[in-house]
Amino acid sequence: METRWVKMEETEEAEEGYAEAIRLLLAGQNVAFPTETVYGLGGYIGTEEGLRGIFQAKGRPSDNPLIVHVYPGYDISQVAREVPASAESLMARYWPGPMTLILKKAEGLSPLITAGLDTVAVRMPSHPVALELMRRGQIAIAAPSANLSGRPSPTTAAHVYEDMKGRIPLILDGGPCEIGLESTIIDMTVNPPMVLRPGGLTLEEIAEVLPDVCMDPGLTVQKDVVPKAPGMKYRHYAPKAPMWMALGTPDAQETQIRQGLQEAKGLRRGVLTVDEHCRDYDAEVVLSLGSRRDPEGMAAHLFDALRRFDEEQCEILFTETIGSEGIGNAFMNRLRKACGGKTLKGDNHGGTSISD
Ligand code: TXA
Ligand code: MG
Numbered sequence: 001m002e003t004r005w006v007k008m009e010e011t012e013e014a015e016e017g018y019a020e021a022i023r024l025l026l027a028g029q030n031v032a033f034p035t036e037t038v039y040g041l042g043g044y045i046g047t048e049e050g051l052r053g054i055f056q057a058k059g060r061p062s063d064n065p066l067i068v069h070v071y072p073g074y075d076i077s078q079v080a081r082e083v084p085a086s087a088e089s090l091m092a093r094y095w096p097g098p099m100t101l102i103l104k105k106a107e108g109l110s111p112l113i114t115a116g117l118d119t120v121a122v123r124m125p126s127h128p129v130a131l132e133l134m135r136r137g138q139i140a141i142a143a144p145s146a147n148l149s150g151r152p153s154p155t156t157a158a159h160v161y162e163d164m165k166g167r168i169p170l171i172l173d174g175g176p177c178e179i180g181l182e183s184t185i186i187d188m189t190v191n192p193p194m195v196l197r198p199g200g201l202t203l204e205e206i207a208e209v210l211p212d213v214c215m216d217p218g219l220t221v222q223k224d225v226v227p228k229a230p231g232m233k234y235r236h237y238a239p240k241a242p243m244w245m246a247l248g249t250p251d252a253q254e255t256q257i258r259q260g261l262q263e264a265k266g267l268r269r270g271v272l273t274v275d276e277h278c279r280d281y282d283a284e285v286v287l288s289l290g291s292r293r294d295p296e297g298m299a300a301h302l303f304d305a306l307r308r309f310d311e312e313q314c315e316i317l318f319t320e321t322i323g324s325e326g327i328g329n330a331f332m333n334r335l336r337k338a339c340g341g342k343t344l345k346g347d348n349h350g351g352t353s354i355s356d
Contacts, residue, residue: 034174040143096126098200180300270314
């Protein structure tokens with residue numbers, strides 16, 4: 001299958017891009033499109049082939065449900081049978097935006113979307129191309145992130161092309177994603193509402209509307225507590241090489257990584273760092289996510305950097321870390337997954353040991 005790549009900033013091509021995308025979606029085919037978080041791999045919720053095609057193209061396990069994307073004016077009762085008042089308040093404040101709500105599903109919604117659950121994930125993205133596509137087609141679109149299962153989510157059309165070339169007929173290119181981490185998923189069917197995946201909308205922002213919101217304990221504590229969002233249990237976001245995180249103050253982190261680099265001499269070593277430190281490391285590949293003072297910018301570049309370490313064929317990776325305030329919460333959640341929890345531990349003698 002040939003994969004067309006259409007740039008949506010140029011008006012003439014964009015018109016054609018929308019028309020072609022809508023034709024394909026209604027015919028049960030799949031189209032990748034930009035959102036403000038990451039690129040989505042879309043299928044029209046009204047076609048079984050379109051929904052099946054998503055799982056095939058990604059190599060996604062069928063027990064992992066999809067997010068339904070909607071647009072302003074869409075009648076939510078088509079997909080959700082109950083919208084609690086607290087969910088209405090969140091929608092009014094944060095939609096369109098990087099927030100996905102878990103609601104009780106409407107009768108008649110395909111079990112392919114919900115993986116047989118009684119609930120459905122719904123989100124209204126803010127990217128103008130995503131909104132325009134749905135508004136013009138008058139359709140809700142089911143879409144996971146447009147990466148091959150297990151790879152970092154795509155934050156540019158080039159990332160989508162890398163993973164989906166030959167697998168889907170069309171990619172709408174809306175430029176690099178502004179947020180670069182996936183949406184925050186909040187389960188509104190439990191009391192108090194629970195964050196199942198930290199993301200582009202921060203806990204602090206949610207708490208402004210829902211002061212009693214809590215976090216899924218499966219996200220933070222011991223490995224034997226299974227996270228509630230089916231997708232959170234899979235190995236995700238991981239570069240091919242093993243990756244270790246440094247902890248503590250920026251200086252302590254630098255010391256730990258320098259020591260780790262020493263111990264890993266002879267391997268092709270990669271370091272994920274910040275502008276403030278990027279000249280301090282002697283490694284084969286050093287990538288900066290931007291200034292430590294700009295965590296939003298760091299988040300926006302994380303998935304691209306993880307992909308680049310694979311391209312560079314690094315054999316061992318080290319990364320700096322940031323605090324978990326604001327976007328730092330979602331950023332560190334993805335980074336911990338990329339590292340499989342492995343940390344570099346400095347000891348009292350100034351030495352460092354690589355530990356699992
Ligand atoms: O930012 C985003 O959310 C992106 C863009 C494309 O919108 N989408 C995205 O989709 O990240 P995906 O499929 O990669 O992640 C969806 C997550 C999975 O972890 C899935 O298990 C969870 O949402 N999910 C979907 N339906 C659910 C449900 N009914 N209950 C609990 N978790 C659900
Ligand atoms: Mg995903």
